[in-house]
Each structure stands twice: as structure tokens, then as C-alpha cells.
Amino acid sequence: MGNCCSDRSRGRNAAIGGASTSNGINSEAVDEFAEATAYNSVTSWIELSLSASNLRDQSVFTKCDSMVVLYTKRFDGSIEELGRTEIQNSVNPVWNTKHAIIYHFEVLQTLLFRVFDVGNLFQNLDVKNIKLDELQCIGEGTCLLSEIIAKPNRMLTVDLICKEENSIPNQSHNSGKLSVRADEPISVKTLTELTLRCSDLEYTDLFSRSEPFLVISNSAVDGKPVPICKTEIMKNDLKPTWKPIYLNVQQAGSKDTPLIIECFNFNSNGKHDLVGKVQKSLADLEKLHSSGLGENLTLPTPVGQHYQNKILDTKLFVDKFIESTESTFLDYLAAGFEFNLMVAIDFTASNGNPRLPDSLHYIDPSGRPNVYQKVVLEVGEVLQVYDSDKRFPAWGFGARPIDGPVSHCFNLNGSSNYCEVNGIQGIMMAYQSALFNVSLAGPTLFGHVITSASVIASQALGSGQQKYFVLLIITDGVITDLQETKDAIVKASDLPLSILIVGVGGADFKEMEILDPDKSDRLESSTGHVATRHIVQFVPFRDVQNGGTAALHSLLSRLPSQFLTYARTRDIHPKLNQI
Amino acid sequence: MSIKVVEITLISCEGLTTPDNHRPLKKHARGVIRTPQSASVVRSTSLDRHGGAYPRWDERFTVEMPAWARWLDVEVWSGMERLIGTARVPASDFSGGIVPDGYLNFLSYRLREGNGEFNGIVNVSVRVVGRKLESRNGAGFGCALGVPGRVVTGIPVSNTNSPSKTTFKNVV
Numbered sequence: 001m002g003n004c005c006s007d008r009s010r011g012r013n014a015a016i017g018g019a020s021t022s023n024g025i026n027s028e029a030v031d032e033f034a035e036a037t038a039y040n041s042v043t044s045w046i047e048l049s050l051s052a053s054n055l056r057d058q059s060v061f062t063k064c065d066s067m068v069v070l071y072t073k074r075f076d077g078s079i080e081e082l083g084r085t086e087i088q089n090s091v092n093p094v095w096n097t098k099h100a101i102i103y104h105f106e107v108l109q110t111l112l113f114r115v116f117d118v119g120n121l122f123q124n125l126d127v128k129n130i131k132l133d134e135l136q137c138i139g140e141g142t143c144l145l146s147e148i149i150a151k152p153n154r155m156l157t158v159d160l161i162c163k164e165e166n167s168i169p170n171q172s173h174n175s176g177k178l179s180v181r182a183d184e185p186i187s188v189k190t191l192t193e194l195t196l197r198c199s200d201l202e203y204t205d206l207f208s209r210s211e212p213f214l215v216i217s218n219s220a221v222d223g224k225p226v227p228i229c230k231t232e233i234m235k236n237d238l239k240p241t242w243k244p245i246y247l248n249v250q251q252a253g254s255k256d257t258p259l260i261i262e263c264f265n266f267n268s269n270g271k272h273d274l275v276g277k278v279q280k281s282l283a284d285l286e287k288l289h290s291s292g293l294g295e296n297l298t299l300p301t302p303v304g305q306h307y308q309n310k311i312l313d314t315k316l317f318v319d320k321f322i323e324s325t326e327s328t329f330l331d332y333l334a335a336g337f338e339f340n341l342m343v344a345i346d347f348t349a350s351n352g353n354p355r356l357p358d359s360l361h362y363i364d365p366s367g368r369p370n371v372y373q374k375v376v377l378e379v380g381e382v383l384q385v386y387d388s389d390k391r392f393p394a395w396g397f398g399a400r401p402i403d404g405p406v407s408h409c410f411n412l413n414g415s416s417n418y419c420e421v422n423g424i425q426g427i428m429m430a431y432q433s434a435l436f437n438v439s440l441a442g443p444t445l446f447g448h449v450i451t452s453a454s455v456i457a458s459q460a461l462g463s464g465q466q467k468y469f470v471l472l473i474i475t476d477g478v479i480t481d482l483q484e485t486k487d488a489i490v491k492a493s494d495l496p497l498s499i500l501i502v503g504v505g506g507a508d509f510k511e512m513e514i515l516d517p518d519k520s521d522r523l524e525s526s527t528g529h530v531a532t533r534h535i536v537q538f539v540p541f542r543d544v545q546n547g548g549t550a551a552l553h554s555l556l557s558r559l560p561s562q563f564l565t566y567a568r569t570r571d572i573h574p575k576l577n578q579i
Numbered sequence: 580m581s582i583k584v585v586e587i588t589l590i591s592c593e594g595l596t597t598p599d600n601h602r603p604l605k606k607h608a609r610g611v612i613r614t615p616q617s618a619s620v621v622r623s624t625s626l627d628r629h630g631g632a633y634p635r636w637d638e639r640f641t642v643e644m645p646a647w648a649r650w651l652d653v654e655v656w657s658g659m660e661r662l663i664g665t666a667r668v669p670a671s672d673f674s675g676g677i678v679p680d681g682y683l684n685f686l687s688y689r690l691r692e693g694n695g696e697f698n699g700i701v702n703v704s705v706r707v708v709g710r711k712l713e714s715r716n717g718a719g720f721g722c723a724l725g726v727p728g729r730v731v732t733g734i735p736v737s738n739t740n741s742p743s744k745t746t747f748k749n750v751v
Contacts (some may be wrong), residue, residue: 213746235603429603455677494685495678513644522687522700530687531699 004191023140029493042332043385044103046149046182050085050265051094051116055138056162056175060503065089065118066138067127068178070099073110073142084127084323087118097258101145105329106556108382109145113178115160124247139175146385148182155181174458184330185187190249192282195320197241197296198263201275202312208273209236210264212275214244218253218260219279224499225260228252232264243318247282261316263297269527274299274404276312281502288322327574329465329560336465337575339386339559341379342456343427344449345412346475349440351505360476361435373428375474378552379500380424383470393419393456394427397449399438406441406499409448410434444477447484451498468563469497474541476505486523491530493523498562512538533565583644583674584709587612589624590654591635593662594699596690600694603632604657605744608671610634610701611654626658632699643709644670649680655690663700664690673705 003432050068067087071079074196080354083094116135139160148156162175201212213233223262228251232239258279264272276297280288288295294315301310352359360371369377384390394412401410411419419520420550421430453471480487490497501516503509515523516538523531537558539551566572581664589610596603616655621718634655644651649670655663666688684705691697720730 405629456675458679461682491672524689527669528674528689528691530689532685532687532702569685 006138013488044184045100046184046326046330047100048102048148048176049095049098049112049181049183050113051092051181052176052178053092053162054093055093055115056374064091065120066093067116067118068095069114069116069132071112071114073112076285077111084130086127098183103145103149104554105146105482105560106382106555110141110142111145113138113158113160113180114140115176116176135464139178139557141178144385145336145383148180149330149333150338150386152334152336153181154183154330155179160442164403182330184328186325189325189328189331191324191326192249192292193242193244193320193322193324194246194247194260194285194318196319197239197319198297199315199317200313201238201240201263202314210238211235211238212263213236213272214245214264215243215262215264216247216259218261219252219258221382226504228259241319248283248326252282252368258457258511259285263314263316276314277317285318285474286317286321289318292317294357321449329564332563332574333386337468337563337567338388339383339384339563340392340460340467340469341387341429342393342395342453342469343376343380343412344395344397344409344446344453344471345376345431345434345475346444346473346504347396347397347434347440348442348444348445348475348477350442350444351440352437354440360538361440363425363432363435368436371541372431372474374432375502375504376427377424378474378549379472379502379556380427382556384424390423391420392423392427394421394455395440395449395452396434397436397442397446398442398444400441401438401445407412408445409452410438422433435477438454443480444475445481445484446473446475446479446501447481447488449473450485450488453493453497453499454488457492467496468566469557471497473499473501473506475501476503477507478509482511482514483526485515487525487527487529489536490525490529490531491522493533493535496563496566497535498559501536502552502555503538504542506542509538509540533562533569534543534563580708581646581712583604583646583670583722584637584641584711584725585673586641586706586708587651588639588704589636589653589701590704591630591633592690592699593633593688594700595632595634595655596698598661598663598696598698604663604699605631605656605659608634608663609656609658610638611656612640612642613640613652614644615648615650615656622728625629630698633636634750643705645706648677655699655701662693662694668703668705674707680710682706 036446041414047270048070050070052066052068055064055066065087068085070082071078072082073428081098083097085097088095101109113130115138116132118130118135139162140156141160143156143158148154157177157179159174160176160178179377196210196214203208211233214231215227216229217227219225227243229247231242231245234242252259258281260277260279262277263275265275266272276299278295279296280295294317297312297314297316298309300307301314302308347361351361354361354363357363362370364370372477384392395409396412397408397410398406399410400406412427413419413421414430414433421427450471453469457467457469460469492499501512502514515536522534523536537555539555540550541551589612592608592610595604595608596602607628608630609626610624622640624636624638627636628660642651650667651670651727653666655665657663667716668688672686674680678684684707685702687700687702691699692698
């Protein structure tokens, strides 16, 4: 159980693995409480700046006055304008306007840039008021936001293509190049370490002990507070000093945004009692720290029809307030850290005969992907951007290769000595050919596949590669080697590896949730070796049409924080390229 | 026979209980490393005075392990007198397995009490910082001279002194 919702605090507090199951109390209820609304994924504000070279001069007699309009392309292909730059008068313009955009690790964010020739007509108008229909488009370029982020210097150059309406549709001209650079504002990296303490908690309940914890929320724009951090639960303590918590300015909104600090008394039924609360911004907390004074908590108390804030004797003190700069997930990417996908596909007989349409492995002649292909495509297209060579190990398990015994980890490409395939398309081809070359069997064992993945991850360590591995296991059934799988996972928990398990088909996956630490305790092997951190996530992929993609995204969204936990606990720092 | 030079950090424990009635530990806890050469040779952390059932030491030790040593034991004591539990750390978890030498292994183990019952979890980090050839041998098998990677000749020597006295500081 992470004892806090932010990726930063997870990395820090979990100094070793899930060391944050802190106070012996089942903190699950608290976690649910805090995670109900808080975000777990790494989302980052970044700023895009644009420049172009060799813009094709549209106007023969006048100068080239150009402007870029930035769009985002939705899943259905429709586009939405995000912003416009100012007009620059050059063939190699560098625009000053920066566009702020939120980067999500787990989603494909397609950007579209259109460069327009403004000409003389609109020189004096505000760019926002210019009607784009009246302008001539010099060219357009598109890229994924993650493609920019994954570049070592966070700069990507795209070709501008000019689509002329009255020419042959397939014919297009190259009309220059557009460079997009992504920068992370420095405020995002500022991390505040706070040690909070309360004096004289006023909590008198005959039936329960005092088990206080703090929840810090920011007052969001719509007025509904969003929890961003919570402390561990202190036991039987009326003068609690909590462990340091870590907040970044990004979570708080800004340094002057009021934060709501609430003190609750833990209740195992999940209905925690509010002891008192106080509203302070980070700047206020800094002042409290420097003055050494405490701030009285208040408690909304019903007085007739209304609530009145009763001022309590309980005071909140700030024992420590330290601001520091920490490397963000994007810094690691910019320094060349890569995510390497590995795929393992279930070939057990429970999938049904692949030649029949009711099989999960049925290859539709119309080209519609089956559920396995769909998961590989969805996860693969997000992750492949973060891998420069795009060579993915791909395995199958639970099938009998031609004239051999049942294998619980065979190479999808049919080779006996190397397991890698080239690109997502390579996985697809290897998968289809494997379907014809093996006969489905059983049982469902994960141990071999996880061990193979661990070997690759540790070989990469040995050769000093900056790689983090993601093993995607797609299965239609519950595993039969639970203990072996646990042993393999516990051993792998110390390696640069995360495991995503996607359950397909209609089986009851209740048992799989044991492997997912969000739903259970830390994994323990048969020899008493305990997993140092959480590396497994499980999600059933049932409703392909509606919720399926969202489920996969939630799976992927945890990867950055798992990576950060790995890197920060062992003091791996990105060596930043000076941009 | 080569000796592994191993750097062990006793980081912390989670959920320690008293062996008698399995209540959360209130007394000060102390971590101990015991290598298989000798049962009496140990390295010990200081007492943790704040953590109770969740002590934190972050104390680092360098120990030498002969190649035949298959494990080392991490013990957690309550104060100076009472053993809470032991975790046996197999050498294969941090060397000779799939990870390269020099890799910082973060390992967690379930502590077991003397009667086999489970107790809390101990967190350690282990790194093999170097290997050297055994230059003295207390058992009198022989003395290997030379550089790693080359075939060397073993010369029998007499049993002069016990390795434990020269290599390890006796703390308890």
C-alpha cells in the first residue's frame, strides 16, 4: 500500500519497496479513501516551442508571414484547436509563443501543426481573430507528444506536407520542416518536504483509540477538494508527529494556492472522523515553520441551521520545511532511459480452437484484430515510442510446439535461440505464425515467462543499459502455478521490470488479484523472501468496446511511478543533456 | 576459493512483534548480521530508539564471505537480550544468480522465530563490491596465490590462526 497518492512520495517514502505499510493498521481503507479522487498517474505540464526551417514561400512578391496553429487529434479523427503562435516574418521562423499542454504517459496524444501564410491582410489583427479559412496553408505536420518527450533532447523535427486541393490526392509537396521542442517548467520539479505535527488532539471517543492521520487536499477550480497527499496513521497518539511528506508545486497548484489540511481519526469501517482542519498555502506553511508557531485547527460544528467553525485548542506545527529540486520522469526519459516491452501470450487450450470463430485466438479474415491482438496493439503503440530499437522479446506459453512437449515459454518467432521480434508488426506476425505452428495445450503457468523476462532484465543491467522492462502477459485463465509465479515475481521485484497481466475471455480472475498488490499484501515467496516493491498489475479486459481501453490506460499509467520508485530507491539519477 | 566482499545495509524492519504474544514491539530493536564462518562472529547495528515495531537503522557493514558460504543470517533482537527472529539470506539472491556483481540488491525477508513462526519483515540492501582470492586458510587446506582468472598452485600451510579473529570484529 503506498501511503500517499503522489508518484513523488511513493518514490521517496517507499525507501525500500512497499515499506510504507507503516503503522501496522490495515491502511487499505485509508488508501481507498484517498485514492478515490486522487490521481496516481504521472501527468506533467510541458511547454511546446516551435520553429521552422525552409518554409516554402507562397507569395512571390511579398514576404513570408507565417503562423502555426496547434491542434490535438482525437481518437475519432476530429481535431481541436489548442492555440496559435504569433506571426513571424521569416523563411526560418522561430515563434515565441509557448503552448502549455498536459502530457499523459499512458495515452497517445496526437498533435497536428498547421503553418499558415498570413500575408499582409491580417498583419494588424489579433491572431485569435484571424479566420483560418481565408488563409493559405503552407503545410502541416503531425507527431505524437510522446515522440517528442522520448527524444533525448526533447526536440522533434517533422516534415511539413502541403496538401493541395486541386492536385492528385496522393501527391504532396514537402514545404519545409517544423521543429517542436518540449520543456518542463522548473516549478514542476520543486519538491517540498514537510514534517507536520499536532499538539493536544481533542479526540475523546470511549469506544475507539486515537489513530490520527492527515489528508492534504488542494481546492480545485470547481471548489471540490482533491486529496493530493496523506500521512500514515499514528497509533494511540495525541501528540502525533508524522513522517515527512512530499508535495510538489504542481500538485498544490501554486505556492500560494490554499491547501486544506484535515486531521482524521482512523476508523476501520472507512468512515474516518474529522478531528479538525486548517487551510494554508505552501507559503503560509513556510511562514509557520520559520516562526515556529502553531496554527489552531477548526471544526465545523452545527449551530442551528448553519455550521460554525469552532476553533480548537489543537495546533498544527510545521517542524520541517525544505524545498528541493528533484528529477522528474521526463528528465529520466530525456537522459536516455527507455521502456522495453516484452510480450507473453497464452496458448492454452481453454482459448478454443483457433480455426473456429468462437475462439479467442480466431484470426478474422476481415482483418479485425482478436482480443489478444487488440491488447498487444493498444499497449504496444503506447510503449514502443519509448524504445529506440523497437526490438521486443515475444513468447507464448501453454502450447505444444511441433513434435515437442508442452512448453511454458517458447519464442513466438519460432526460433530456438533468440526471442526478439521487430516492432509491433513483428509481434503480430510472429503471433499469427505461431498459431499455425503449435497446438494449444495447458496448464497456465507464468513462472517460466517471468523468469525469462528477469534474465533479460538482468542481462541489460550487466551491460549497463538504461532500460526498464515491461512484461505484458495476456491470458485467458487463472494460473495453476501460483507459488512458482509468486517466487518468480518476488525475485524479479528487485530488477528494472514491471509486469502487466491482462485477463481476456470470461474466466473468473479472482485469484489473479492476489498477484496485484493493490488488492493484497506484499508478495512473499515460499522461502520467506518478500517482494521489495510492487511490480505486478492485473486488469481484466472484458468490455472491449467500452471500458477496455480505459482499463489498459489505467494499467499503463502506473508504470512511470513504478519506474521512479525503482530509480529513486537506488539513487539512479538522470545525467541531463544540456539543452 | 575466492572470497566475496559483500556490503550489507540493514535498512529497516516492518511489523515486528514480540515473540510471546505477538503484540507490536515497543522495545528498541537491533539488527545483527551473522556469517556462516562462525556462530559467534556478528555485526550489529545500534539500537533503534524511535521506530518501535518499525525500526530503521540504515547502517552499512562490509563482510567477507568465502565461496562455500551459501547464506548469511540477519537477526533482529529486541534490546540486547531477546532474539525476535532470523532471516536467512541465500547468497544466490545477490550473487552468482542472474544479476551482475556490483548491482545494489534491495531484498526483503520474512523473519522467522526460533520455533518457526513468522514475524515481521526485514529490509536489507546487499552489493557484492569485490572478490579476492583467499590468502590465508584457517582450515589448513592450502594457500592460493595469484591473480584472478589464472590457474594457481595451492601450497598447504599450517593452521596458524582462525580467520574469524583476523577478519571480523567480535561485537557481542
